[in-house]
Amino acid sequence: MSATTVRFRDSPKLLAAEYVRAVPMLIFALTAVLIWVDRSTGVVRTMVLLVSVLSALGVLVAPIVRHLTVSYAVDDRGVTVDSGLFDRRSVTLAWDSVAAVEARSSWDLQMFGISSLVISQAADDARRVRVRGVDRAVRAMIEEQAAGRGKPGGVGHVPTEAHGAAPADPPPVAQPDPLPARSDEAPESETIYSLSWRSLVVVSLVHGQLLVLAPPALLTLWELVDMAGLGGRFGLVAEAVGPAGLAAGGVVAVILVGAVATIVRYNAFTVSRRSDSALLVEFGLVERVQRVVRPEALVGVVVQRNIVEVLLRRARLVLLTHDAQGHLTTDVVFPAVPERVLEQIVRDSFGRFGAAAQRTMTVAATTGGTVARILRNSLIWTGATVAVYAGVAMADGGSGLFAAVAALVTAGVVGGVGRVMSSRLAWDSRWEVLLHERRFLVWRCAAVDPTSVHGLATWQPSGSSPERVLMVNARYFAGRARGLLALRTPARDVELLRRSMTVSQVDGGRSEIRGKLS
């Protein structure tokens, strides 16, 4: 670490936030245990009491121990996290190898104005470190360092060595030039996309959030009604409104629940382009997620639209990045973007990937037959699933559980086969990207950088000419191993891809990948 190493611990506010989160649950659990203990006797009672008290002590003491034993050091080369009480560990990530910094502020952290950061390298087996609770100034400093912009000397008021008993460092190697004090201001940014709450309601309907989120929410609601002893009254109301009214009420409730859940999840969804070309994606009400996507981490983009989105002239945009999913929960998704906005975003921000995917989408939309094909495939899939369920249920004549399992298996198998059969892979020579298009249940186009492909498998009938390729699977890396599996690929494009994979060593392709994985 150099002379301008900034050392700090988690903010003391994190202790308060952790207690705010843990204590109510602790009180609830202890109350339950005490009620149980009051009714029991013997050794088991003593043991349960002992374990409960020790667990409670653990919950209370653990945050303090963590606060005292975890320390961080940031300099212009990387971030180091030292941790452990007896078994000390030290993990260092060089800024050069950091693929992403994601900030998260759950409700308890938001109460105290702090956030946690996940700093990660590419690849599933690579390192990541978590800075558990820092204020805005430290967060800005780390994000600047990760973006390759700032230097620790530039952030004047972050906690320094005076706060922590961090381990001693070797003598400084070089004295970096400090930047002018930046206070806690974030890099300048320009908003390129945001969603209002009205748009979020549309997103909820378009993405089918109501189908995913509403059933568990309604079940929970029903349980609460039942626990409150209102089941009888509900029965009376149901009798009064009749089956149609009840169904209508159910639909309204499902839509409301889906919309509220979507708004809570994607609240104030904003995408900004920073002055350092990185994209800043922010969303969430209860937990505010902020994620910086650096241009060099981009492997490709996916444009996807279901039938509703086709009809509403919207599409969702997914960014494939080196850090996606493997470490950071999920890909970056721009939900239900209007076509004209999408066109502008991909043209201005995602270069050749966006241009290729956008052009494919335009071609698919103007060629016609896309909606018909999606509908036909959806009908085949739904029909097969329903037919198997009905057939097995009739044959079994039992509870329907066996039929449900058979239907699920059918849905999986038909879905998998359908996805492959409706896929095609092509080399777009204009933009030098791989295009993977699929029309099964949804229309989906992935534009992927060919240099990220690290393996290619082909299947073909024996004795056929090399021109007849039966199936292709191009394996590439975007946070985890992914594949572009397609049944239709022009042999010329397969050959182009094979050649591109075997000549890239002259430009240091392997070194680049190794660097990202190290």
Add this chain to the structure above:
Amino acid sequence: MSNELPAIGGTAQKRFAASSVRYWNLYSSVSAISLILVIVLLGIVMDRDWVYSLVWLISGLSTLLVLFDVLILNKRRYRYSSYEVTPDHVYVATGRLIRKTITVGTNRILNVETAQGPILTSMDLVLVKLVSAMEVNSLGPVTRDEADEIRRVVLDSQHSDDRAQDNAP
């Protein structure tokens, strides 16, 4: 060795070790015997008529499959499998009815590992695992000398790549 990439589905320059067939035969037999033993133990523990019927059925099927492997499949598997590792590419072709080929740029391989179980040890053969980002492609069994040669080609390729990187303006 030529750096020319074989056509899709084409045969590569090298074959696995000649004793691969014997290894696959032994492997098939040991796997089948292990399966039959487990099934027989299960039958004894459960002690039901239908379980004994199942034991006979699975044992019979396993024996048939092993015979098919030993008499026909493993010889064909050897005949139609080939590979080549050059400074540019790794190419593996397998399969008779449906030809499967795998192409990986040598520059994408991060590490070369060798694996050797008791059967392979007794025959002085190894399986080579080519580790790239998030994926492992296996080839073999090959002789130990051949495995060393594969490792050498891949590592040499990495060194020349690093030199190219260092010399880049």
